Amino acid sequence: MSFFEKGKLSGDDVHLTPLINDLDTGIWKYNFNTREVKWSTGFYTLLGYQVNEIECDAYTFFEHLLYHGDKPFFFNAINNRITEDTPSLQLRFLTKKNGYQWFETAIRIRKLDDEHGCIVYGSLVNINRYKQDDLLSANNQITNDDAFKTARLGIWEIDPQNLNTIVLSKQIYDLFDLQNHLKLSVEEFISFFEPPYRPVLQNAINHTIEDSRPFDIELLLRSAKNNMLWLKVKAVPVIDHLGKCTSVKGVIQDIDSEKRKLLKLEQSINLLTDQNRRLQNFAYIVSHNLRSHTGNLQFMVNLFEQTETTEEREEIFSHIKTISDSLDLTIEHINEIVKIQTEITKERKVVELEPMFKNICSALKNNIETINAHVEGDFTQCREISYIPAYMESILQNLLTNSLKYSHPDRQPVIKCYTLTEGKHIYLIFEDNGLGIDLDRYGDKIFGMYKTFHQNTDAKGIGLFITRNQIEALGGSIKVDSTVNVGTKFTIRLV
DSSP states (O other): OOOOGGGOOOGGGGGGHHHHHHSSSEEEEEETTTOOEEEOHHHHHHHTOOTTSSOOSHHIIIIIIBOGGGHHHHHHHHHHTTTSOEEEEEEEEEOSSSOEEEEEEEEEEEEOOTTTOEEEEEEEEEOHHHHHHHHHHHHHHHHHHHHHHHHTEEEEEEETTEEEEEEEOHHHHHHTTOOTTOOBOHHHHHHTBOGGGHHHHHHHHHHHHHHOOOEEEEEEEEOTTOOEEEEEEEEEEEEOTTSOEEEEEEEEEEOHHHHHHHHHHHHHHHHHHHHHHHHHHHHHHHHHHHHHHHHHHHHHHHHHHHOOSHHHHHHHHHHHHHHHHHHHHHHHHHHHHHHHHHGGGSOOEEEEHHHHHHHHHHHTHHHHHHTTOEEEEEOSSOSEEEEOHHHHHHHHHHHHHHHHHTOOTTSOOEEEEEEEEETTEEEEEEEEOSSOOOHHHHTTTTTSTTOOOSOOTTOOSOHHHHHHHHHHHTTOEEEEEEETTTEEEEEEEOO
């Protein structure tokens, strides 16, 4: 077979005709000047046509067979590379029975004399199956990328022999707010996590490399743009036939929204548990104390009714009065505790700490001067805070009064009150060099109601109980560090 009619080869090329026609390839030829087109028998066969079933001309080639959307690529290739070999193109041609299919054509351009212009030669090979596989693969990749992007999920890999580089997917670069051309070492990768979590991740990676242990941990990331993000980091070892880790492969997923909801839920549960504990404690106190007072009062009334002498009745009545006063004081304390819960709903206001502390010091001036106490206040790290003013005043007054009341008799009392800011938390610190508290003995009772730890006649055991309730009612916490005969330090997390 040969180029038919218009497609006949001539001259020295005639001997190539049998070889060309035996190939499972189509050959075409196009003359720029004359617009003459020729193609081989294989060209017809590849498109599913019989020889001469369609006209071999430029109109058929460009308007009927070549897909209109691929024309710009074709003309751009042959026009811009007029004197050079043009790389292969992937184009769609119309087949007789299967519609448009993908073909690859390798183009060669030969410049003739001025009269004949330029001729473009090309081969045609059907690549439809491979192209569809590529497109399907690319589509799957796009789908996977979209799924990974939607799930905020990325892939990473470490070569144990080269810890200077960690391979990260684009999704992880996005989570880290980094450009994906940047290369990171394992150490640099770990440094993006908050300090408390860095050793956790480092140890997990080490155990995976050394002991082939998989891991699944939750870590807090600080991205390049200073965004805080909770991530789930998972990894499994890839091992050889000797059980040695040759690679660590893992995924990272953004769990920030779910994690913060969980933390908020845990905080709410802890708050509810704590409130229930305080309510039970309060109910116990009310029941125990009131029952004790009413029992004593009832006993004295019965005794009063059974006594006939005036002197005995006067003595019993004095006891009744003492019990009544004690009952009244207990009810007053209970009212203070109830008041804490009712005042939670009050609007918070900006409280300036230094002026409030100075006012309290002025109110306690006689107490301070009596024992020659040195009182310092430093609120430079946090000068003001949004709080319930009555609570803050009560907290400062109770702690300062305690430090004055339990000062050490053998040295000048030194009391320090200051603020600290760490991250999102604000702390109020109270320190003194007083008598101190034996925490091994009284540590679990220090904030209890009516709990006292020194032989002080003024001690009621209600101040620290109220202080703790006020602080915890607004979501804060208080802890104590103390050494007997050295001093005491209260650390209050306000927010």
